Amino acid sequence: MSAKAEHYDVIRKPIITExxxxxxxxxxxxxxxxxxxxxxxxKEAVEGLFGVKVKAVNxxxxxxxxxxxxxxxxxxxxxxxxxxxxxxxxxxxVTTGL
Numbered sequence: 196m197s198a199k200a201e202h203y204d205v206i207r208k209p210i211i212t213e214x215x216x217x218x219x220x221x222x223x224x225x226x227x228x229x230x231x232x233x234x235x236x237x238k239e240a241v242e243g244l245f246g247v248k249v250k251a252v253n254x255x256x257x258x259x260x261x262x263x264x265x266x267x268x269x270x271x272x273x274x275x276x277x278x279x280x281x282x283x284x285x286x287x288x289v290t291t292g293l
Contacts (some may be wrong), residue, residue, distance in 0.1 A: 202240035205232045210276060218278060224287050228254070228277045237277045247285035253278040 207227040209215075215225035228237055234252040241249050255278070259271035281287070
């Protein structure tokens, strides 16, 4: 398995919300990452995939909400998010993937 495939196992998808858009104005990008991913692995994956320099990585775990589905109680999955702060002059356009 190539190194690039391993990076995609760490980083699942970008998160595009109002909060993440406001963070991007300060040079940060938000990704959904694997629950077992640690900060050095996330940093290495972002630098390897996008060719940028990472300044810092902050992570949060959002617990899944309990919701009703067709009258049955269900639970959304827990999600781990990584707020990746980039060095000055580096950008990632999450809408195009560049």
